[in-house]
Amino acid sequence: RFPSTGQHAQSRAARPHLLLDTHTTWSIRAVGSGRSSRNNTQGAHSDSGCPTRADRMTPLRLLPLLGTVACLDYAADLASYREKCKSKPNTAFCWMDDPGNVDGSCRFAARAGLVSMGASSVGPRLDLRFDNGKAWTAVPHALTGSKAHAFSSKPRLCALATEQTDPSPSLLLIANNVDYVFRLWPYFINKVMWASSTRHRLSIWIGELPKIVAAKSGDGCRASKQKQSLYSRRLKQSYYGSPRQKSSNHHAKMLAAYRLLADPYVTGLYYVDMDAYVRPDALFSSVPSLFRKVHYDDVVDVLFENARDQSLFWHLHGDTFYLRDVALSRIFLKEWLERRCGFKDQYSLWHAVLGMAGAAGCMEYDGEIYRNFTYQEALHIDKNEWKALKMTCGGRQKRCPEFRFCRDKYDLARQHFVHSNIDAGATRRFRYDVGGGWRADVVVADLSGGPEGDDDAVDKSDLLGMLGLLHVGADRVLGQLPPLEETPPSSGVSVGWLLFLLPGVLAAAWRCRCRQEPEDEAFSAYGTRRPALRKFI
Numbered sequence: 366r367f368p369s370t371g372q373h374a375q376s377r378a379a380r381p382h383l384l385l386d387t388h389t390t391w392s393i394r395a396v397g398s399g400r401s402s403r404n405n406t407q408g409a410h411s412d413s414g415c416p417t418r419a420d421r422m423t424p425l426r427l428l429p430l431l432g433t434v435a436c437l438d439y440a441a442d443l444a445s446y447r448e449k450c451k452s453k454p455n456t457a458f459c460w461m462d463d464p465g466n467v468d469g470s471c472r473f474a475a476r477a478g479l480v481s482m483g484a485s486s487v488g489p490r491l492d493l494r495f496d497n498g499k500a501w502t503a504v505p506h507a508l509t510g511s512k513a514h515a516f517s518s519k520p521r522l523c524a525l526a527t528e529q530t531d532p533s534p535s536l537l538l539i540a541n542n543v544d545y546v547f548r549l550w551p552y553f554i555n556k557v558m559w560a561s562s563t564r565h566r567l568s569i570w571i572g573e574l575p576k577i578v579a580a581k582s583g584d585g586c587r588a589s590k591q592k593q594s595l596y597s598r599r600l601k602q603s604y605y606g607s608p609r610q611k612s613s614n615h616h617a618k619m620l621a622a623y624r625l626l627a628d629p630y631v632t633g634l635y636y637v638d639m640d641a642y643v644r645p646d647a648l649f650s651s652v653p654s655l656f657r658k659v660h661y662d663d664v665v666d667v668l669f670e671n672a673r674d675q676s677l678f679w680h681l682h683g684d685t686f687y688l689r690d691v692a693l694s695r696i697f698l699k700e701w702l703e704r705r706c707g708f709k710d711q712y713s714l715w716h717a718v719l720g721m722a723g724a725a726g727c728m729e730y731d732g733e734i735y736r737n738f739t740y741q742e743a744l745h746i747d748k749n750e751w752k753a754l755k756m757t758c759g760g761r762q763k764r765c766p767e768f769r770f771c772r773d774k775y776d777l778a779r780q781h782f783v784h785s786n787i788d789a790g791a792t793r794r795f796r797y798d799v800g801g802g803w804r805a806d807v808v809v810a811d812l813s814g815g816p817e818g819d820d821d822a823v824d825k826s827d828l829l830g831m832l833g834l835l836h837v838g839a840d841r842v843l844g845q846l847p848p849l850e851e852t853p854p855s856s857g858v859s860v861g862w863l864l865f866l867l868p869g870v871l872a873a874a875w876r877c878r879c880r881q882e883p884e885d886e887a888f889s890a891y892g893t894r895r896p897a898l899r900k901f902i
């Protein structure tokens with residue numbers, strides 16, 4: 366029987382298990398990872414007597430063959446990695462482990478701004494508060510200016526502004542910039558609506574990868590079979606506007622998850638892709654039992670949706686996962702990020718999971734994924750040919766119960782969130798008034814495959830109905846940001862300054878009077894295309 370969440374740290378402190386093998390017997394002991402490893406103050410050695418990975422001279426994959434005790438202490442390992450960052454800080458893990466690299470204080474509220482037909486009286490709006498009181502109201506037709514540049518200067522982890530104060534799990538999303546948020550606006554509002562109605566935390570990472578991650582491949586990648594297909598590319602339909610780079614923005618999920626677990630009020634997280642959505646029948650329901658059970662049953666720390674084949678527990682999708690706030694989760698994110706190799710993150714995911722399973726004594730793993738397969742070959746692996754890599758979640762639980770990675774009884778996917786790839790060319794155009802006789806468009810990705818068109822008469826109720834937004838008013842605001850502090854009144858401007866500025870003001874007024882309609886190809890602070898304003902009066 367497993368302890369409750371509150372007893373997790375104490376009961377896991379020293380719980381020995383004997384793992385039987387046909388050739389040898391050894392024990393694996395996990396020691397004191399605790400529920401919140403950020404408060405762990407252990408040095409390179411822990412009270413358990415387990416050496417850290419830095420001290421181990423024998424490769425962990427050989428321990429089962431040598432009949433040696435494999436001693437797992439994820440908290441001590443994490444402390445050892447952090448200690449190394451003091452002398453060698455220029456690594457992907459050290460960047461990820463430094464909370465100052467990401468603004469975790471950001472908060473947001475969102476206005477829906479969508480109607481099924483015609484032009485809405487108000488449009489989509491994302492209100493952002495960041496950097497000690499700074500604010501930016503982002504709208505699709507105006508993503509330029511000093512506030513936009515200030516916001517995009519560093520990655521932000523923005524939480525939905527609610528009054529919730531109790532520690533609890535959070536939903537996690539990622540986007541490389543605000544343009545991308547508006548590109549998937551209906552799907553974003555769908556998940557924000559779910560979080561609001563179920564009193565669930567929600568945070569979204571908005572930012573590009575740091576150069577130290579984007580420009581370099583990870584450990585072992587150059588020696589892998591995949592290296593011959595390493596080339597720079599980008600996924601236009603999802604992360605349009607990002608520069609070409611070695612590692613895609615898929616890898617931002619590791620950085621975002623690691624930073625979110627540092628929030629003292631976040632006890633775990635559920636990651637889903639931005640284009641996933643909640644089924645309308647679950648949108649306004651209570652907190653889904655799946656999430657409640659996974660977190661509060663306390664029998665698993667890292668959970669992905671069930672593998673493509675149950676006999677290969679590691680052969681996972683990377684678009685949905687759960688992490689508990691424990692040291693194991695942080696070590697897993699470190700291993701996943703540091704082994705990035707190519708555009709997709711699944712290749713490094715499989716290699717990292719198998720590596721950790723081998724270290725935990727679950728199985729023997731000697732880097733077969735990177736040595737023998739490209740990504741496409743590993744995606745279609747023949748399990749009968751590679752029997753050494755076969756293991757079910759049940760087998761993992763019996764052989765190495767302290768590596769709390771997967772659980773067949775929880776199918777994380779296909780329960781409440783629906784996800785499938787969206788065709789880059791399938792779009793819908795929602796029009797809204799911006800005042801002064803002008804209208805703007807927000808062009809969004811369309812998963813429903815309904816009729817396309819630029820006319821206000823095109824009915825978009827199928828898309829909004831699929832997402833549970835058909836009867837949500839355009840002026841509905843989700844999130845509760847406090848009012849901004851009023852700017853102190855200025856001391857006034859002298860008559861001399863007014864006379865000095867008058868010619869410039871008159872010239873600007875004349876240009877505005879003679880200006881033409883804005884072109885369709887306008888560009889935002891991020892360098893990506895934004896919708897054009899259109900005159901209708």
